Amino acid sequence: MSGNRRAPAREPRAHWILLLLSLLLLLAALAFNGYAHGIAGGAELPRPIDGAAAAPEQVLTGGPVIRANGGQVESRRMPAKTIALTFDDGPDPEWTPKVLDVLAKYQAHGTFFPIGSHVNEYPDLVRRMTAEGHEVGSHTFTHVEIARVAGWRRDLELGMTRNAIAGATGREVTLFRPPFSSTADALHAYEVAALPSDALTVLNDLDTEDWQRPGVDAIVRAAQPKGTAGAIVLMHDSGGDRSQTVQALAKLIPALQAKGYKFVTVSEALGLPAAAPAPRAVQVRGDVLRTVQVAAGFATDAMGVLMAVALVLAVVRLLVQILASRRHVKVARRRWRERPFEVLDPVSIIVPAYNEAANIAATVRSLVASDYPYLEVIVVDDGSTDHTADIVEGLRLRGVRVLRQANAGKPAALTTGIRAARADLLILVDGDTVFQRDTVYNLVQDFVDAQVGAIAGNTKVANRKGLLGRWQHLEYVIGFNLDRRLFDLAGCMPTIPGAIGAFRREVLQDVATSAGIVSPDTLAEDTDLTMAVLRAGWKVVYAEHAIAWTEAPSSLRQLWRQRYRWCYGTMQAMWKHRHAVVEGGGGGRLGRRGLPYLLVFQVALPLAAPAVDVFAVYGFIFLPWVQMLAAWCGLLAIQIFTAWYALRLDRERYGPLWSIAFQQIVYRQLMYLVVVQSTVTALLGNRLRWQRMQRTGEAAALLKSASR
Structure with a gap:
């Protein structure tokens, strides 16, 4: 029964628009958090495309540092008795500081290729890297294989990582390492075509496969260059238990230093200038991106x-x-x-x-x-x-x-x-x-x-x-x-x-x-x-x-x-x-x-x-x-x-x-x-x-x- 004739009251309407926008914003935040944590990226080692054409000869026979600019491809190798220790997938709040401590102890410089979303989570660690003389390059934003994604996705990954590093360090990105990277002689043509033209691509000479935790001695052996050759050594400072990596570094560095090897960044080894300061607009975009990611993470945790x-x-x-x-x-x-x-x-x-x-x-x-x-x-x-x-x-x-x-x-x-x-x-x-x-x-x-x-x-x-x-x-x-x-x-x-x-x-x-x-x-x-x-x-x-x-x-x-x-x-x-x-x-x-x-x-x-x-x-x-x-x-x-x-x-x-x-x-x-x-x-x-x-x-x- 309803018969009370009260004066009609205008029911609120704007709140429906506000509710819809809030829900869309929440969905966007959740989606971005999922994206930032690699849900939309790759996590397993991909298989090469069957029947894919091999990379150009100058790449296959060249060094691990590649500059691909349109149809022109150049490659370079490390100088003799020069080691560039490179670390992928960081930063990690537990293992990255320990790696940095070992490098500082032996006055060795390394090159870090962090994941962009991790940079936003631990910007202080990335700032410590640059403050202690190390070099920071891009490893995509979500660890996605760039050769198998659409061009817009590739540009998005590289652009957000550039912004994240600029926001954390104030510097531009000059180096890039693709996830799931290997030596130059294993590249295919489609992988070379996906390399960015505005950065040096850094592959490796020696892969320690430390992510498999083969043992400290095995990691040290895998990082040993032949004769007096220089080398880019691939290691990891994130992605799991990296205690063996830290222990291997403590054995490898003094052993090779005793043989006259020096440990420098990739740019130092090749005589390249240090990364230039990033434009203020890029730094601001990086700060905004980090804020959005933190907020998205908070929203996801709160929803959980x-x-x-x-x-x-x-x-x-x-x-x-x-x-x-x-x-x-x-x-x-x-x-x-x-x-x-x-x-x-x-x-x-x-x-x-x-x-x-x-x-x-x-x-x-x-x-x-x-x-x-x-x-x-x-x-x-x-x-x-x-x-x-x-x-x-x-x-x-x-x-x-x-x-x-x-x-x-x-x-x-x-x-x-x-x-x-x-x-x-x-x-x-x-x-x-x-x-x-x-x-x-x-x-x-x-x-x-x-x-x-x-x-x-x-x-x-x-x-x-x-x-x-x-x-x-x-x-x-x-x-x-x-x-x-x-x-x-x-x-x-x-x-x-x-x-x-x-x-x-x-x-x-x-x-x-x-x-x-x-x-x-x-x-x-x-x-x-x-x-x-x-x-x-x-x-x-x-x-x-x-x-x-x-x-x-x-x-x-x-x-x-x-x-x-x-x-x-x-x-x-x-x-x-x-x-x-x-x-x-x-x-x-x-x-x-x-x-x-x-x-x-x-x-x-x-x-x-x-x-x-x-x-x-x-x-x-x-x-x-x-x-x-x-x-x-x-x-x-x-x-x-x-x-x-x-x-x-x-x-x-x-x-x-x-x-x-x-x-x-x-x-x-x-x-x-x-x-x-x-x-x-x-x-x-x-x-x-x-x-x-x-x-x-x-x-x-x-x-x-x-x-x-």
């Missing part, structure tokens, strides 16, 4: 933590729900079995109605057909324009009264009906709800306990056809009823559904305000009222066998409007009753149990859900898809198990379980976007107006079908 927290909370919630539900079944059975007497006190059923012509006749007939002996039905027509009141009066049913009032909203209609009621036990029912014959009896039996002030019934979806109906059916069974069992045990039931709830008259009088018995302060008057009952010191319990069938929204637009109102109203109620946190008794249980639960699972996690979905998209694009698919299937299995258990408790058929997988694609996103919209509306201080839901008469059809 968020995913872990969300997963842990989901699993813990599931375990708690299952344990609580099993316990609740036993407690409820014992309460029913051990009740000292039947509750058969007179009951007044209040039905607030606004334009409920589609279902109101079925609702009233189902109430009158109840097997409960003493009840009256009061229909309060809240200014309907579709002859709702006329339909009820035309039924001419005994024990049914119709009250008409000008449109004032559901809280006012409820207040009117409560004041007109004759009984001390009151049941509040929506105008689109159908009761079973035993619903009223099952609902009021817990009033045998004098401390019970209100009772929540079990709401079920009548219109279950189609995906949308099945999804809502599952949500009612899982999200509402499992939680209500938990809340019952914890003594902190936050909501008695408007479709079916029972109250003692004295309870409603206790919580009445100057605005009426049912407060109009929030759009979730049922949640507001229930929280007020708890804070007044009364118990609120759940009667699972008191079943009411309600008509759920039949379109996504109607569903959005309904859930938007529910969510926004729940936030209003949570804020209104926030002081329950410091109270004792039922108020304290609400404040320290119910409100945190709602805040985490109905507000915080849904607000984080868009970012989680972006992380999932990132994972399926950049991470091993088998691993991501397994994770998704695992989460889906948890959800299916939860649904199966909830359906089993409610004695429902398991058929709708197949729709859960599809629920993750549309329904879940709609639900968390509702929370986003509600949060923005609340933060901006807007007042949401009541939204009318178009009824289709599904609840009425259910009654007709059951009566055949």
